[in-house]
Amino acid sequence: MAPVNSxxxxxxxxxxxxxxxxxxxxxxxxxTRAVLRPESQIGILNSFLPPDSAGCLRIKLTSSDACxxxxxxxxxxxxxxxxxEVERPMDSxxxxxxxxxxxxGSQADGSLKILGLDTVLTGAQIGHASEYSxxxxxxxxxxxxxxxxxxxxxxxxxxxxDTSGQLIDEQNLAGKVTVSTGQALLYxxxxxxxxxxxxxxxxxxxxxxxxxxxxxIEIADPxxxxxxxxxxxxxPYEWSLQYQQDTSGVIGISANSTGPLRLAPVILRYEIxxxxxxxxxxxxxxxxxxxxxxxxxxxxxxxCNYLLTTDTAVADLMVQAGSSGFSQLDMAPAKFGLTPxxxxxxxxxxxxxxxxxxAAFVRMEVxxxxxxxxxxxxxxxxxxxxxxxxxxxRADDGTILPxxxxxxxxxxxxxxxxxxxxLLK
Numbered sequence: 353m354a355p356v357n358s359x360x361x362x363x364x365x366x367x368x369x370x371x372x373x374x375x376x377x378x379x380x381x382x383x384t385r386a387v388l389r390p391e392s393q394i395g396i397l398n399s400f401l402p403p404d405s406a407g408c409l410r411i412k413l414t415s416s417d418a419c420x421x422x423x424x425x426x427x428x429x430x431x432x433x434x435x436x437e438v439e440r441p442m443d444s445x446x447x448x449x450x451x452x453x454x455x456x457g458s459q460a461d462g463s464l465k466i467l468g469l470d471t472v473l474t475g476a477q478i479g480h481a482s483e484y485s486x487x488x489x490x491x492x493x494x495x496x497x498x499x500x501x502x503x504x505x506x507x508x509x510x511x512x513x514d515t516s517g518q519l520i521d522e523q524n525l526a527g528k529v530t531v532s533t534g535q536a537l538l539y540x541x542x543x544x545x546x547x548x549x550x551x552x553x554x555x556x557x558x559x560x561x562x563x564x565x566x567x568x569i570e571i572a573d574p575x576x577x578x579x580x581x582x583x584x585x586x587x588p589y590e591w592s593l594q595y596q597q598d599t600s601g602v603i604g605i606s607a608n609s610t611g612p613l614r615l616a617p618v619i620l621r622y623e624i625x626x627x628x629x630x631x632x633x634x635x636x637x638x639x640x641x642x643x644x645x646x647x648x649x650x651x652x653x654x655x656c657n658y659l660l661t662t663d664t665a666v667a668d669l670m671v672q673a674g675s676s677g678f679s680q681l682d683m684a685p686a687k688f689g690l691t692p693x694x695x696x697x698x699x700x701x702x703x704x705x706x707x708x709x710x711a712a713f714v715r716m717e718v719x720x721x722x723x724x725x726x727x728x729x730x731x732x733x734x735x736x737x738x739x740x741x742x743x744x745x746r747a748d749d750g751t752i753l754p755x756x757x758x759x760x761x762x763x764x765x766x767x768x769x770x771x772x773x774x775l776l777k
Contacts, residue, residue, distance in 0.1 A: 392512055394424065395525025396505045398622040400561040401433065403531055404496030409435065409505070410622075412525065413468075413487040418514045420470045425509040426490050428462040432498035433505075433529070435464035436491045454488060463508075464490065470515075498531050502539050502557050502624065505529045528624050530559040536649050538569060538627075548635030548674035551581060558625040563618050566608030566652030568695050572645050573601035577637040577671065581630040588619070596694045598705045599738025603629065606695040608652055639673045652699070685709050685738060690762045690769035693743075697774035703742050704729075704760055704771070710736045712764045718743065719759045726753065729760075745775055 392415040401407035413422065426435040438456040455467045468488070506526035513519055530537055540556040560567065580597035583605050587593060595605045605627065609618070619625060685707035693702045708714065716730040727748045729741050743760075745753050755777045762769045 392419065392520045392522040393525055394422065394510055394512065394522050395507060396527030396529070398528045398530070398559075398624055399505075400530045400532070400559065400622055401492065401494050403494050403498050403500070403533060405494055406436075407492050407494055408439075408489040409492055409529070410527075411488050411490060411507075412527075415512065415520060415522075419512055419520060420515040421513050422468045423509065423511045424466050424507045425459070426464045426466065427508055429498075429503060429505060429529070431462070432495040433531075434462050434493045434495075436493055438464070438466050438488060438490050456490075465509075466490070494531065500532050500537060500539070501530075502537070502559060503529045503531065528559075530561075530622075530624075532559070532561075535562060536560045536651070538571070538646050538649070542668055542670065544670040544672060545633050546672050546674040547577075547633055547637040547639065549633045552631055552633060554629040554631055554669075556627040556629060558627055559622070560619065560651065561621060562651055562653070563621050564651040564653060565618055566606070567619070568604070568606035568648070568650045569646060570648040571603045571605075572647045573597075573603065574645075575637070575642055576601045577634040577642060578603070578644075579632040579634070581632060583630070584628040585625065594692075594695060596691060596705070598694075598703060598740045599707075600740060602647065604694045604703070605629075608695075608697070633671065633674070635674055637671045639671055642669050642671060644669065650699075685736070688764060688767050688769070690760070690771055692771055693760065693773045697776045698745070699776055701742060701744055702773060703740060705738065705740050706762050706769075707738055708734055708736050708764070714739075714762065714764045716741055716760060716762050719761060721757050721759075726758070 394411070394413045397410040397412045399408065399410050401409075409426065413419075428434050436458070438454050451470055451472050453469050453471050455469075457465050459465055504526050505528070507524055510522055510524050511519065512522045530539075537559045538556055539559070540554060543554070545552055558567070558569075578597075578601065580595065580603050583593065583595040585593055585605070585607055587607055588609070590610050591607055592610050593605075593607045595603070597603050687707070687709055689707040691705045693704045695702060704716070706714070706716070711733065713733045714730060715728065717728050718726045720726055727743075727746065729743055747753055753775060755775055758773050758775060760771045760773060762771075
């Protein structure tokens, strides 16, 4: 490879700050040769940004070689995200080295040019293997018009060099930036489905601006065109996954750690969790665009469940005409049934679904492990079909019940079904 032209490099780094120009000249001096060596990484780590406000991109820089300086450019993201200045991270998870100095300057196209220098030229190895610890951060202005979503973002014009004037071969990592008006976002790219199609995989991504030991999501299907078959989520070890679809079409997905609290693995802040939802599409679905809002999102922080604010949209799905396959009309209940409550275990609220093949008087009661009746959730005549009952963990007199094992008993005539639930506080 030909030597780097120091004049060209210097001309690239001319910006509107004196410090950046001096740093560019210094870096140009040590970039006079170009022998490449591997095993260094630079790039944008997953970040969470609210629209119409200021946020921070987290930049990763690691090198197994002796790194003495670097140069990069942070571009704008379609004009919606504009980098404004560089700063050292202030959180306890960073690995900032005080001997490094950072210089930055805005460019005419709205991007931000950044130079970093080891001021004592010790050439120490920098960074470590963590995927979640930034070396430095970049402040950004986020436009209010940017749609909520998960965007891929990467650096440009990256150069790393050591103290002897050799370039260090780097891997430029693309990160994902979550833009959300809430603390969580469940996002799916637009997709086109065929009415009546079976086993369609709906690919979603979950991003949470928190560390969580468990989560629960409820996705509404107002038009009743989806029939849930399965859900797959890559979870940490000692986690369990539950999913169901109730009679109103709501798809519920929950996962939680089953290990000792606070010692079990967590889903990390900024981590992007892929979720695959396999569904059938009703053959009676009218061609057009369908909207599936998130109606509830809760997280478990190792102590209790709490609700998080979230964007309302998961994804808009376009349905085109089809002639065969599944129909909700084919799904009438064939027998008296009681499905497990969801979520289970639960903290504050849980939902119980049951089916009736024909109209009947039904009673649903809650009992403790000693067989004592605590409350009656339902005692009335219901039509044939699918039904849903909610319980808030209280007894008949309004008392909030303690953690423990409880039982739901559903009775219709001589038929009786029982399900076990676990209440955790």
